[in-house]
Amino acid sequence: MLIGKPTPQGYAVITNRATGRIEKEADTYTCSHCQRIIHVPSGKKIEEVGDICRGCMAVICRRCSDIRAGRIPDVASSGSGPVCVTFMRKIEAEEDKEARRRDLLRSMGI
Numbered sequence: 001m002l003i004g005k006p007t008p009q010g011y012a013v014i015t016n017r018a019t020g021r022i023e024k025e026a027d028t029y030t031c032s033h034c035q036r037i038i039h040v041p042s043g044k045k046i047e048e049v050g051d052i053c054r055g056c057m058a059v060i061c062r063r064c065s066d067i068r069a070g071r072i073p074d075v076a077s078s079g080s081g082p083v084c085v086t087f088m089r090k091i092e093a094e095e096d097k098e099a100r101r102r103d104l105l106r107s108m109g110i
Contacts, residue, residue: 006029006046006052006058006059008027008028008029008040009028009029009030010027010028010029010037011025011026011027011028012024012025012026012027012028012037012039013025024039024041025041025042026039026040026041026042027039027040027042028040029046029050029059030059031050031059031060031061031064031087032053032056032058032059032060032086032087033053033060033061033064033068033084033085033086033087034060034061034063034064034087035087036061036063036064038050038059038061046059049061049062050062050064050065051064051065051068053065053068053084054084055068055083055084056084056086058086068083068084
């Protein structure tokens with residue numbers, strides 16, 4: 001169970017280069033599933049621009065939230081319902097796949 005709100009991972013100040021005026025200020029979070037930067041302006045809740053994944057209990061962006069909820073299709077999903085696949089798990093899966101490929105090539109003498 002998530003208690004309280006997550007601590008921001010950063011703070012963004014977006015300025016207009018021509019005028020030097022501040023256009024937008026927001027807390028920032030990184031999506032646990034795709035590594036997008038999520039801007040949460042003051043006064044807004046995370047749920048308005050993203051969500052909390054109940055699988056990894058981390059902040060995720062709106063797109064990943066929609067994929068998880070089945071509102072948009074995910075080409076990587078098996079269609080068995082909401083799946084939590086963090087970015088680190090994706091990297092580890094690619095590393096495992098590459099290691100298996102190298103082992104296969106080595107066993108073939110290549």
